[in-house]
Amino acid sequence: MVVSFDLFGTLVAADRPDEPWAAVADSLTERGVPVPDDWEAAYRRSHREYDRGQEAPLDEHVRLALASRDITVTAVTAREAVLAAFDGSVARRDGARAALTAAAERGPVAVCSNCSVPGLVERTLARTELGRGADVVVTSVGCGWRKPHPDIFEATAAALDAPLSTLVHVGDDARTDGGAGRAGARSVLIDDVPLPAVATRLREGRL
Structure with a gap:
């Protein structure tokens, strides 16, 4: 068994701007x-077609939205601006570190997160000091697909060098994180198994 964890809403609680266009x-x-x-x-309008389940990188969206108004911005500036706009206060959730530690005792561990902002997951892990608990980080903006699309779970299993059938994904959202079960892995929702109990169940072999 290998384990992956959702980040936002599962391992951490994070503030997000109520009006993202204004923050950007x-x-x-x-x-x-x-x-x-x-x-x-301009921000609210779609400026490019994406396949169903495909991630739309927010920095790319911002560049296209500006371009639609004849304003040019570099990719680096757009990326920095978007990251700064969404890099709000964040806190570890109770049981997060213990769950990562217990999962690591069983095998490789991943963070598998839907996030359209490049670099935000990695920065959040560093700020909450959870990054050392994960062997790999798989993001939707990095792999190109959002949960519940099967490809992001397949990418996570591949990054852990394990068959998809051996992956247990822990998350908070039945629609997105629950997609692990529909993809051929297994999903555990913290509504059913609260995060503080995940470590105990991992150590007891009951997850």
Whole structure:
């Protein structure tokens, strides 16, 4: 058995801006990028077609939204602006570190997270000091597919060098994290097994 954990809502609680377009606008302005008067409309509109289940990187979306208003921004600036806009306060959830430690006693451990902001998962793990508990980090923006798409779970199992059938994925969302079960792995939801109990069940072989 190998184990993967969802991040946001499972291992950590994180603040997210209520108006993301406004947070991104402030971040762009701080970097000297002009923001159009109708930025909210540009931000809310889709500027590229994606396959069902495919991740839409937010930094790419921001560049395309600006380009639709004849404003050019570099990829680096867009990435930095988006990361800063979403890098809010974050805290470890009760039982997170113990669960990672117990999973590591059984084998390789992954964090498997839906996140459209490049670098945000890695920064969050570093800020909460949980990064050392995971052998690999698989993100939707990194692999290109969002949970519950089977490809992100297959990528996670491959990163752990294990068959998908041996993967147990722990998460908080029945629709997204529950996709592990439909993909051929097994999902454990913290509504059914609270995170503080995950470590105990792992050590007892009951997860």
